Amino acid sequence: xxxxxxxxxxxxxxxxxxxxxxxxxxxxxxxxxxxxxxxxxxxxxxxxxxxxxxxxxxxxxxxxxxxxxxxxxxxxxxxxxxxxxxxxxxxxxxxxxxxxxxxxxxxxxxxxxxxxxxxxxxxxxxxxxxxxxxxxxxxxxxxxxxxxxxxxxxxxxxxxxxxxxxxxxxxxxxxxxxxxxxxxxxxxxxxxxxxxxxxxxxxxxxxxxxxxxxxxxxxxxxxxxxxxxxxxxxxxxxxxxxxxxxxxxxxxxxxxxxxxxxxxxxxxxxxxxxxxxxxxxxxxxxxxxxxxxxxxxxxxxxxxxxxxxxxxxxxxxxxxxxxxxxxxxxxxxxxxxxxxxxxxxxxxxxxxxxxxxxxxxxxxxxxxxxxxxxxxxx
Numbered sequence: 001x002x003x004x005x006x007x008x009x010x011x012x013x014x015x016x017x018x019x020x021x022x023x024x025x026x027x028x029x030x031x032x033x034x035x036x037x038x039x040x041x042x043x044x045x046x047x048x049x050x051x052x053x054x055x056x057x058x059x060x061x062x063x064x065x066x067x068x069x070x071x072x073x074x075x076x077x078x079x080x081x082x083x084x085x086x087x088x089x090x091x092x093x094x095x096x097x098x099x100x101x102x103x104x105x106x107x108x109x110x111x112x113x114x115x116x117x118x119x120x121x122x123x124x125x126x127x128x129x130x131x132x133x134x135x136x137x138x139x140x141x142x143x144x145x146x147x148x149x150x151x152x153x154x155x156x157x158x159x160x161x162x163x164x165x166x167x168x169x170x171x172x173x174x175x176x177x178x179x180x181x182x183x184x185x186x187x188x189x190x191x192x193x194x195x196x197x198x199x200x201x202x203x204x205x206x207x208x209x210x211x212x213x214x215x216x217x218x219x220x221x222x223x224x225x226x227x228x229x230x231x232x233x234x235x236x237x238x239x240x241x242x243x244x245x246x247x248x249x250x251x252x253x254x255x256x257x258x259x260x261x262x263x264x265x266x267x268x269x270x271x272x273x274x275x276x277x278x279x280x281x282x283x284x285x286x287x288x289x290x291x292x293x294x295x296x297x298x299x300x301x302x303x304x305x306x307x308x309x310x311x312x313x314x315x316x317x318x319x320x321x322x323x324x325x326x327x328x329x330x331x332x333x334x335x336x337x338x339x340x341x342x343x344x345x346x347x348x349x350x351x352x353x354x355x356x357x358x359x360x361x362x363x364x365x366x367x368x369x370x371x372x373x374x375x376x377x378x
Contacts, residue, residue: 017119021126025109028130028364029102032139035365039372050372052094056141059083060093071241073224073233078175079143097141104145105130105138111152112327115159116334124353125327125334133276133363134321134378136371143176144324150176151183152327155298158190163209170213174220178234179325182309184213186302193297242317249311253281256316270376277316277378280323281307287329299328320378 036050052060058075063083067073082100083093112129113122129135138145150173158166170187174180191206224233238244257263260274268274284307291300303326310319323329333356336349371377 017123018113020123021109021113024123024127025106025130028127028135029105029139031131031361031365032136032368035368036372039369043373045372045374048092048094049374051098051140053140053371053374054377056094056097059097059141059143063087063093067227070228070233071237073228074237074241076143076174076176076178077220078172078177079141079146081175083141094141098139101139101142101145104147104149107149108138108145108152111149111156112330114156115152115327116331121331121334124336125330127357128333128360129324129327129330131357131360131364132324133360133367134324135364136368136377137321138324139368140371144321147173147177147179148325148327151179151325154183154187155190155302155327158187159194161195161206163191163206167209167212170210171216174213174216179306179322180213180217182302182305184210184217185305186298187213189298189301244313244317246312247314249308252311252313252315253278255314259315273320273376273378274316276320280320281311281316283323283329284319284326287326287332290332291328296328302326303328318378 036047039045040047040050055075058072059079060083062072062075062077062080064087079097079100083096086096087093109126109130112125116122116125130138138148150169154166154169154173157163157169166187170180170183173183187210188207191210192203195202221231221234225231227233228236230236254263256274256277259266259268259271260278261268261271262275262278284303288300288304288307291297291303306322306325307319310316310322336353336356367377
């Protein structure tokens, strides 16, 4: 008789999980660093140049000069404040930004490992996130890594009904990205739907904790109102700096398809990135639908509200980068490694995981070299 226990045996023991997860994260950072060095060598860029691209330039400028112009207010103050603090001891702003992303990505990976329940599932989730095609944004002076750390841990503590830590971490996340607004909403869904038949009094007590991150967002809005004279300063910065404005999702999709050359010819040098924005939209919609079908309301809300919000603009922009924030997606990917259906299906799952890993690594290197070379990367 076949030993079904042996057929279900994981690739490695649970005790090996944490070490392997750390190795996956370190390997992804090493690949990104090698890619940066390769771009520096082949295209004669300096270290400062390859890491100080696009939004990183704005974060550094705010750290050095403050919010001198309206358009800079589009960038939340968390990262510039940290950069400015370390500049007093002589550490360049871009170096501080790299360290913040390094620490943030490590903490985010740790939280993802815990959210996945550790073991084989946790390792695959960490690997899928660390080697994501857009992982370069968790390696450079951007806010994705540190925000993911705050958001993932906030979810972890909220799921365990530890709302002091959840609210403090959410508040910290609100210092770094406007996505903190979505985090507050998702944590609100955890408070309402995450604990079975809780009383309305207990649900209300959990919701009260979310005043802390809400106050952080209000404080930044109040500062902008006092400094620039308008409650819509952040939206104005998006419009005047990058032409972003509200539009219907179908108009946004139609324009993105045209720019990406998916409908008719295009002359845009950034067409390939807009094609990935469409892919990200499809992934977000499917992920949201699956999560709600499985009655995972907080997780579905977390992904769905981001997809919806970024669809109400003139074109799909930055949606691909937001995939990094969708931890339920990586938990879903981690389920591909679970062996519970016999040797053939287990082997197929392992093959799928390996293929996905190879595709991710190739995509990550391609995306990273674009960023490091100063080409539009989303």
